Amino acid sequence: MTPIRLALLALAALVAAHASPAAAQTTLRVVMHSDLKIVDPIWTTAYIVRNHGYMVYDTLFAMDAKGEIKPQMVDRADLSADKLTYTMTLRDGLLWHDGKPVTAEDCVASIKRWAAKDSMGQKMMTFVKDMQVVNPKTFRILLKEPTGLVLQALGKPSSNVPFMMPKRVADTDPNTQIKDFTGSGPFVFKADEWKPGDKAVYAKFAQYKPRSEPPSGLAGGKVAKVDRVEWRAIPDHQTSVNALINGEIDMIESPPHDLLPVLSKDANVKLAQLNLLGGQYTFRFNVLHKPFDNAKVRQAVWWAFNQEDFLKAVIGNPQYYKVCKSFFPCGSPLETTRGLEALLESNFEKSKALLKEAGYDGTPIVLMHSTDLVVLANLAPVAKDLLEKGGFKVNMQSMDWQTLVARRSKKDPPEAGGWHAFLTSWTAADILNPVMTAFFNAGCDKALFGWPCDKEIESLRDQYARETDPAKLKTIAEAVQVRATHYPTHLPLGQWTQPAALRKNVDGNMNAPVTVFWNVEKKGR
C-alpha cells in the first residue's frame, strides 16, 4: 500500500474514532388513564381516543391556555361583512404523514364527517348552507344566518374534536371505524407496533411544520421534542406507581388520589397539575318517571345537596378539589354563580318543604351506583345520605359502570329495570358553554339519557348558538343556569383535579384540558 493511501486510511480512522455516536432515540413511556382499543376519534367520544387523536392529527383551530380559540392549521380565517361567509386559508407546508400536502378538500370532508357525529358539529351545520373548496389551500363556509358557533365548534378541545384527515379517510361512513391512520399531527401512529392491552407507539413526524408562536394550551407551536412516545397499558395502579418509582416508565397521566402521597415522597418523581380546570361531578335526573317528572321534586335536590361532601368522599385532599357553584367550570370564561347562590348548601328543611309542596308520595328514588371506577364509586352513597336527610326515600342499586351505561339508556320505569338518577363526571373541556354541555340538551327524545324536555332551555341554547357578541354570550349562559334551577336537568357537584406524576427528568408538559405530548422533553434515557 502506498504511503499516501496509508495516510488517508489513518486519517479516516482518526475521524471515525472522534465522530460523535449516532444520537440515541428518546422514548417517553407513559401510562395513560385507559388502554387504547379504538383508534377513530370521530367514531367514539372516549377520552383515550381523543388523546390519541391529538397525537396523530391536527385541527383547524385550537383553544389556548386562556380559553380563546386560535388558528392552528389555518393561516387566515376571514369573516365577511355580512357575517355569512368564512374564508379559511391553510398554512403553507402542511403535510400528511404519507408526504402528500394537506388540501382544502381534505378539510371540508373532515368537517363533514366530524359534524355528522358531534352534537356541537350538528348544531353548527344547522347554520351552514354550503362548504366550498376555492383552491387547494382555501375553502369557504357559507352560512344561512350569522352564528358565533363556527370557530367555537372547529376549535372545541374535547370529544369529538374536529381532527383533520385525508379526504380518502374522511369519506368513511362516520358510523364505521377508519382503517387508515394517516394524519398531519406532530406524531405518527405506529400501527405495526400497536398491541391493544399492551402498548401503543407514536414516532415523531419529522416533516411536521409547527406554528411559530410558543405553545399555549392546545394551540400555538406544537414541537415534538421526543422521538418516540409509548403508551403502556398497566391496569394495576400500584404497579404503575411502582414502575414510575423504579424508573421503568416516565409518566402516569392520572394516578389515583390515594396513591399521590406515595408518589410525592419519592425523590425522583414530581406531581404536576396539567389540566387546571379538571373535571366536574354531576348528578343526572331521569325526568320521564315519577317523582322526577315533577320539576319541583327535582328542585328539592338542589337544596338537599352540598358539594363539599361529595368532593371529600372521593378526592379527599382539598388541594385537588374546589367547591364551584357554577355549571360552567370555575376558571373558564362563562363561570358564574348566578341563580345558585343559596343552593347546594344542604338546607334539608327547605328540601322537605319543597317535597311537601310538590306532593311527594315517598316513591323510592332508584339511584344507580357504579362501583368499579375509583373516581365515581363514593358518590352515590353520599347522594343517598343527603337525599334521605332531605326527605327522599332512596333505593341505591350497585353495579359496574358498563351495566350502568347499558341501563341508563333504558326508558323503562325504574321499578322495571329503569332508573331515576346516577352520578358521573365530565371533563371541564366538555362543558364550557350551554351548547357544548350535552346534559343541557332539553330536546326531549333528542336529548341524552335523562331526556329533559324544556322549550326555554332549548330556546336559550339556540340564542347562544346564534349570538356573535362574546359579551352577550355570558348573559345567555347565565340565563340557562338560572332556568336550570327551575327546570333541573342535572346538578353540578364540584370541581376536581388529578395531577399527573412524572419522573423529574421529564419537563415541558402543557397546561391543557387534554394530555398532549408536544413540547415534552426527557433528559437522559
Next chain:
Amino acid sequence: MLYRYLARRLIATIPVMAVVATFVFLLLRLTTGDPAAIIAGDNATAADVAAIRGKLGLDRPIVQQFAIWLGNIARGDLGESFFFKRKVTALIADRIEPTLSLAVCTIVLAVLFAVPLGVIAAWRHGSWIDRAVMALSVLGFSVPVFVIGYSLIYVFAIYLGWLPVQGYQRLADGFGGFIERLILPSVALSVIYVALIARITRTSVLEVMNADYVRTARAKGLADVAVLVRHVLRNAAVPIVTVIGLGIALLIGGVVVTESVFSIPGLGRLTVDAVLARDYPTVQAVVLLFSMVYVLINLLVDLTYTFLDPRIRY
C-alpha cells in the same frame, strides 16, 4: 387399545365443548350490560346504540346468533372482537405466549421445589423439617397471590433493584430480558402450587413408604436415595402427576391476578378486559379455549398413568 381409548376420549370432548359453548353464550347474554351502548359512548343517542347493535348482529334472535356463532366455530372462525376490531384468533395468538411462558415457568418452579420438599417431609416424617414444610404450605394456601406479588416487587424490584417491577419481553427479543421479567411473577404464582404439590407429594410418599417392597428394598441394602427415587417416588407418582396436571389446567385460566399485578399482556388480562367491556366474541372464544386446554391436559395426565404404572391399561 390405547389408540381406541384416545379416539374415544377425543370424541367425548365434543359434547363437553358443546355444553361449555352453550353455557358461556347464554351466560354472557343474560348478564347485565350492553356492548352496543359501551361502544357507542357517552354521547350516543338511542338510535346510535340501535345502529351499532344491528351492525354487531345483536338484534337478531338469540337462537340465530347462537347458530351463526356455532357455524363460524366449526369453520375455525372465532369471530371478530367488538372493540379491537380484530379477529379473535389474532388477539389470542398475540396474548398466548405471555400466558404460556408464565404458566410453564410457574409449574417448572413449583415442581422443582415442591416434589423434593414433599419427599423430604415424608422421609423425615414427624421431624421439624416435616412440620416446617407443612406450616409453609398452609401459608402458601392462605396468602393471596397479589400480596405475595406486591411483597416481591417491593423487596426485589424497588428496594434491591435486582429485577423489574412489571412488563413482559418476548422470547424473540432476548432470552435475558424474557427470563428477568418472568422471575417475580412465576415465583409469586408458584407459591400456592408449591404448597399444594408438596402436601400431596408428602401424603402419597408416606403411603408408599410403608409398603412391603420398600421394606424389601431397604433390607437389600439399597441407599435411601435409591429407595426414594427408584421405588417410592415412582409408585407415589400417580396422585402427584394428577395434581400437577390439574395445576397446569387451572394455571392457564387462573393467571389473571398475576398478569394484572405484573402487567403481563396475556390471556388472563384479555379475558378480564373482554368481560368488563362485554366483548362477547372474545370472552366466548377464550372460555372455549381454556375448556379445550383443560380437557386435553386431563387426557394427557390420564395417558401419563400408563407410563408410571404398568398396571394401568386402557
